[in-house]
Structure formats: C-alpha cells, structure tokens
Amino acid sequence: MPEFQRPRGTRDFGPEEMARRRFVEVKMRETARLFGFGEVMTPTFESTELFVARSGEGIVDELYAFEDKGNRKISLRPELTASVMRFYVNEMQSLPKPVKIFYFGNCFRYERPQAGRYREFFQLGAELIGAPSIESDAEVIALALATLKNLGLEDVAVRIGHLGVLNKFIKDLKIPENTEKEARKLVDKRDFEVLRIILDGAQANDEATARLIELVSLEGEEANSRAREEAGSDKSFGYLTNLLDRLKAYGFENCQLDFGVARGLDYYTGMVFEIDAPSLGAEKQICGGGAYTLADLFGGQEVNSTGYAFGFDRIMLALENSGVNVPSQNLEVYILPIGDAAKTVSIGILSELRNAGISADMDLMGRNMSKAMKYANNIGAENVILIGEKELADDSVTIRNMKSGDQKKCPKNKIKDYL
C-alpha cells in the first residue's frame, strides 16, 4: 500500500501545536463570554447562493462547491458571517435586542496554496445585532481589543475609518461610479500613486483629488486631530470622535483613525476598522470589521449590526512572532512499575492521580529503568514515580523530580502532598 498524503494546502496539527491553538481558542471564547456574547455554530456547508448574496458572483470560483442529493448547489463556507446572519434571519430575529453572538470555525478557500494561506483556515468572529450604531461599534471594537489583550498580544494597532467620510470625499471627485469603486479599492490598498493616475485619467477634480489623498494619507494622531477639528461641521467625523471617547472609557486609549480603511464589501454602512499585528510584516492584518446591514440581504428585516472576524491562523503566528508565552501542558507524573508485581499497584496510583486532576501516565512498554527515564524526559514528564520491590514491601513510592533530579521516598497514600 502506498502512503496517503493530506490534500494540498491543508495542514495536520500535532499535540503541541493543538495545545497552543486550543489555549488561544479558549481564551478568546472566555473573553467573549465576559462581554456577554453567546457562541453559535452553523453547518460547514451552505447553499452556494448564500455566499453569492454576500460576496457577489466572483466568489464562486473560490468555493469548494458540490451538489446535494437533491441536486441543490452547496459549498464549503469561505467565511462565517453569511452563515451566522442566515441563522439570525431564520431563528433569532424575534429575540430581544441586542443579539450578541460569536463563532469560531474552519473556512475553505479554493485557491492556489501560497505561503501562509491555506485552503482550510480558521476564523473567530463576533456580531452585535440590533443596537444603535455608536454603542455597538464601541462594544464590538472593545471586544476585539480585549481579546488580543487577554491573549497577551500587546503589539497591535487598530485603525478605524468611516465610509461616510471616505464616500463624501470620493463623491467630490465627480467621477463615474465604476471609477469610484476602483478608487475605493486603491485607497484601501494605500496605493496612492496608481490612485492619482486613475483619477487623472477620469478627469477628477484636481482640488478634490488632492484633498482625498491628503486625507487618506493621515496616520495615527494626525488623523485623530483632523477628526476633532472637523467634528463640529461633519457628522461622520463627529461620530468617530465620539467613538474614540467611548473606547477611552473602555480603557482603550490608543485607538487611531485611518480614513483610508474601505474594506472590500459593499454592505458596510458606516464605521469600518482593521487591526494589524506589525510583527507579521507584509501580511499584518489580523482582524477586519465594521457596521453593516446584512440581514435584509438574506431576506430578513433591516437591522443595525456591527461585526468582525479574526484570522485565527494569523493570530497564532503573531503570538509566536511576538514571543507570547502560550503555556504548554506537560505530563505531571510518569509511573514506572519495576517488575510484574508492581503493575497492579501502579494502575491504582495512576487512577487515583488522574481522579485528583493530575495528568499521569504509566510505562506500557515494559521498559527498563534507564530507557523509561529517557522516555519520560523525552515527553517532558515533570515527575517519575518508581515502584519496585522495596517500595511494594513498605507501601511507598520513590518520586523523582525530573527538573531538579531530586529523588525521595514517600508513603503511597501521600503522593499528592509530595508532588
């Protein structure tokens, strides 16, 4: 028989990596719970039309698509917002508002595999549905930032924009709608050189072009100051300064505006934001979100919503790059029975330790002392318990601390105290 290989662009995760991933997943879930968000889960595949409704026909080429037994077209989900909003429209519209939900799951992208981009990847996201915008936007950005803070990922930058600001400056250009769309994309990519060429070609108003490029080039405190200056005369600017004040009340003082954040998708309505982890280099974005009305796109009533999605795999990478310590889960006790008579006693001790919440394993291979010590060391066991004839005779065990090398005898019924 030949060896089988896993499909291209996918990954296998071993025990060490899985322990790290689950640790991060649990921390993220715990933060959402502290914020009063409840977890939901939807199927791994949905009708293809659902994803088209959210992202446009262009998405179909990137889907893993197949047909149902009833010849319905279904696809593996490329992201989770569409599924979650479909669930909301089907079953949660009549719940008291706001509806605060989060989700964690795998998504699929049918594209040529490249460095750091996988065909199966993981997203964690949240949606706050049905509350006024400013309250929702602040609460949702605060959840995203608190999640990263609780993970110990300090080296991040949030950039908050507003489509009301951006669109007003783009409208002033007096260019065709198609070119507007293209301009928005170039702004989002911060490719101002090409933007200028395109706008010249479309005979955009020169002054408006200069104003747009000046605006979207503002970074950090410059952008914040501009919003404060204009807050009185323009409600989108005013909205953003209010949002900054609210985030400050949440304890997040370093939020920065960036009027060039445009996000790719048409359904965003106001505030949009992105979070970067600079340690990731060129592909530094780890989170994107904003305010939207999406429920009506899926047949529901129009309702204010704010949401975001984290790229879970990028967060794992950012944690690694930033040297954030994710605790490992070493085996606490490895038991080595010496001789057959010690085996039954060892199993009893093994079970007692496990019942007490102490992770424990036992030699199943009949290894001799030196090989067993090597194995225990290899798997990172913290202590080895030896049970031989002498120990059997006086109801004791010998405990060896693998780090210090200290070895001591202890009564069989006092092991937990000695560990």
Place this chain on the structure above:
Amino acid sequence: MPEFQRPRGTRDFGPEEMARRRFVEVKMRETARLFGFGEVMTPTFESTELFVARSGEGIVDELYAFEDKGNRKISLRPELTASVMRFYVNEMQSLPKPVKIFYFGNCFRYERPQAGRYREFFQLGAELIGAPSIESDAEVIALALATLKNLGLEDVAVRIGHLGVLNKFIKDLKIPENTEKEARKLVDKRDFEVLRIILDGAQANDEATARLIELVSLEGEEANSRAREEAGSDKSFGYLTNLLDRLKAYGFENCQLDFGVARGLDYYTGMVFEIDAPSLGAEKQICGGGAYTLADLFGGQEVNSTGYAFGFDRIMLALENSGVNVPSQNLEVYILPIGDAAKTVSIGILSELRNAGISADMDLMGRNMSKAMKYANNIGAENVILIGEKELADDSVTIRNMKSGDQKKCPKNKIKDYL
C-alpha cells in the same frame, strides 16, 4: 430577497446549546489530557482513496465527494480514524512508543436525513499506538469510561468482546467465507433468529450452531463467568479475564463481556468493545472501538493499536435524557445607566468587571428601568447594577440581586466584594 435555509440534515446551534456542547467538549479534552493523550487535528477533507482503503468501496456512496483544482478526488471525512492514522503514518511513526493521541471533529455522511442522524455530526476519539495489546486495551477502555464518569454519565454499560473467541466459534460452523461474514453481521445485530435460518441454509454443523448461539447470547455476569471457566484452555478467553482484572485495578469493576460484539470493520484484530447509554432506547450505542492494525493499510509499518470513537451528538442526548446537569453560563452583571451622564461611568465599571473575570453587559438600547429589568431577567442576568443621578453624586451604585430581589447601595470601588 428570499430567506436562505440551511442545508437539509444539518443543524444550527444557538448560544445555550453551544455552551452545553463546549462544556462537554472541554471535559472530554481534560480527561484525555489527564490520561497523557495529546490532541491532533487533520483536514476536514482527504483523498477519497483514504476512506476507501479503510472502509471499502461501499463507502463512496455515502461520501460528500468533489474534485480538487488538480482533479484529485477528495471527500469530506465520514469518520476520523482514517485521517488520524494517515497523519500517524506520515509524521509520527518514528516517535517513541506508545503514541497516545485523541481528536474531536465534525464528520459528514451523505445519506437521507433521519431522526437523530445528521449529515454533519461530531466525533471524539482516541488511539493508542505501539504498546502491547493488553496494556493498550485496558488504558483505552479506561479512558473511555473515565470520560463518561467525569461527565457525570453514570448510566452506561460497556460490553467487551474478542474476535479471537468469536471467529473460533464461527470457524467451527464449517460454512463458506461469505456466509461467515453474514453470520458475523447477524451476531453483531443480535438477530439470532435470522442467524439460525442462514446457518441452517448453509448446512452449518448443528452442534457448532447451538454452541455459537449459546455463547453470543450470554449477557453480563454469565459471560464473565464463562470466560473465567475457559480462561485456562483458550488464550482469547484468558486475555479477556486479564483485561477485566486490569480494568478493576483502574477502578472499573462493572465491565462486562459480550462475545457477540463483532464491530463492522475488517481491520479489527482482537479485543472489540462498545458502550451503550440505555437512556437512548433503540439507538443506544455511544462508543465503539477495539484493537486493530491499520497503519499498514495506509502504507505504514504494522503496529498494534487500540482506539475508539464516541458519537458526540449521542452523548449530548444521553446527558440530557439522564438529567445530567451541564452548568449554564449566566451573565453575572447587567449594568443599567440611567441618563446620559451615567454612560461613561458605566462603561468604566463594565470594563473593570470584565477585566476581573466577571461576565458583564450594559444596556446599549437606552431602555427605561422597567424594560431593562425585563430584559435582564429574560437573558438570565444574576445581578443588575443601576447607576443614576443619586449614584453618580456619591460615587456609588445600586446592586439588585435578580434571584432574591434584594437591592443595596455600594461604593463604586467595592462592587466586586458586594457581588
């Protein structure tokens, strides 16, 4: 826009159900960790041939199958053992033995949906690879039973068989190989009437037929006694009594033999076991497993292995049917600012509580007192914190315990002590 529906045979899980499912998942993971098993994760889809190698060509009709961009045939996984053993063969063969791994994930079955059977369902399983059989078998069954015990699911019955015993009795029938296979299936289904008809038709030895049916009809203590009687003269019976003794040392005294357990699949080599939750009625099996050599089927070296898989969805149902309490995760604090001035202070308190690990939410809807109280009650909040003009004036808050109705004022900086 029409509403979109989720695909047939799939489920959406809301916050309450997800909290229950995650609680059970975490308990199961924790038990595996205590036993020294490490978690692995494999892709959601694999090459179709992998599943055919494990389960035979018949599996193809039940797979969600599609083609890769490289025209490779791939399928959503119908179970997890094949993927995990593929991963083992690819990357873990050279690790020191034993390799102890577990997994939790979703699987897919392309069949007509029926009550309690879903097209997307969840499995949790474990494999112990590379240790001698008796040690592996005992450790693996002990893990399965400890998992259920830690979940509080006491009403379960484990039935342990051995293919060595069963096959010896079937060989004595002197019937064609095909009929042997059919007989094994009927034994597994406990359909002894049809079994008798088939064996008569195949002119099986009458005495051997009677002996087989008598053997596989033994239940509980009867079967255990039979094994003890025959242990001296037959090594498979002897193996099973040794296994019972070992499981007793682990603290599991109520394990029962059942020589009719055959499992469906050809790769099992010796011990096989199943666990039932009687509260589930006709579809009561929640776990199946046994000893196998599967690595060689996937191109690896032959190696002793023992493993099992739990049907996660059935376990959730069994917990519910047995009235096992899965703790809910109520919101601990709901904050109601009364008037605009109280909002910023409320956000500060909200963040402080969340930072201290207390789940907290705040009115985002501008509700009045009576509506907010109704909402807090509705979402199961344990306490409501009121902050109005009076409270602002003297840096206090009013805390209402929603269960008792008690209401008391407390200084703003002492809230955690008062909760």
